[in-house]
Amino acid sequence: MSDVKIKIKDREGVLHEVDAPTDMNMNIMELVRAYELAPEGTIGVCGGMAMCASCQCYVESDTNLPEKSDDEDAMLAEAFYVKDNSRLGCQLHINEEMEGLEIELAPES
Numbered sequence: 002m003s004d005v006k007i008k009i010k011d012r013e014g015v016l017h018e019v020d021a022p023t024d025m026n027m028n029i030m031e032l033v034r035a036y037e038l039a040p041e042g043t044i045g046v047c048g049g050m051a052m053c054a055s056c057q058c059y060v061e062s063d064t065n066l067p068e069k070s071d072d073e074d075a076m077l078a079e080a081f082y083v084k085d086n087s088r089l090g091c092q093l094h095i096n097e098e099m100e101g102l103e104i105e106l107a108p109e110s
């Protein structure tokens with residue numbers, strides 16, 4: 002079992018450092034839910050289909066992340082509070098290159 006450390010700032014501004022498994026095919030949205038860093042029903046609304054943007058987060062570290070898919074791009078084009086560093090957490094599958102990743106959850110919209 003190999004974990005990476007990921008820092009997640011919740012919507013109250015509290016920073017959490019969590020262990021994220023790289024071998025469970027988990028994504029960042031699921032990680033936030035697993036650690037209960039956002040209230041149930043406010044994140045992961047579409048179940049990780051890139052169709053709701055409730056999992057939007059801002060990437061604060063210069064971690065090398067996979068490119069956005071067309072679906073992710075399209076959803077972010079319609080979402081609120083989008084910044085240049087916005088990503089959809091459900092589209093970021095946890096891998097070893099994410100060691101030290103820092104993200105902040107976007108406000109609930």
Ligand code: FES
Pocket residue numbers: 030044045046047048049050051052053054055056057076089090091092
């Ligand atoms: S959970 Fe809906 S877009 Fe990520």
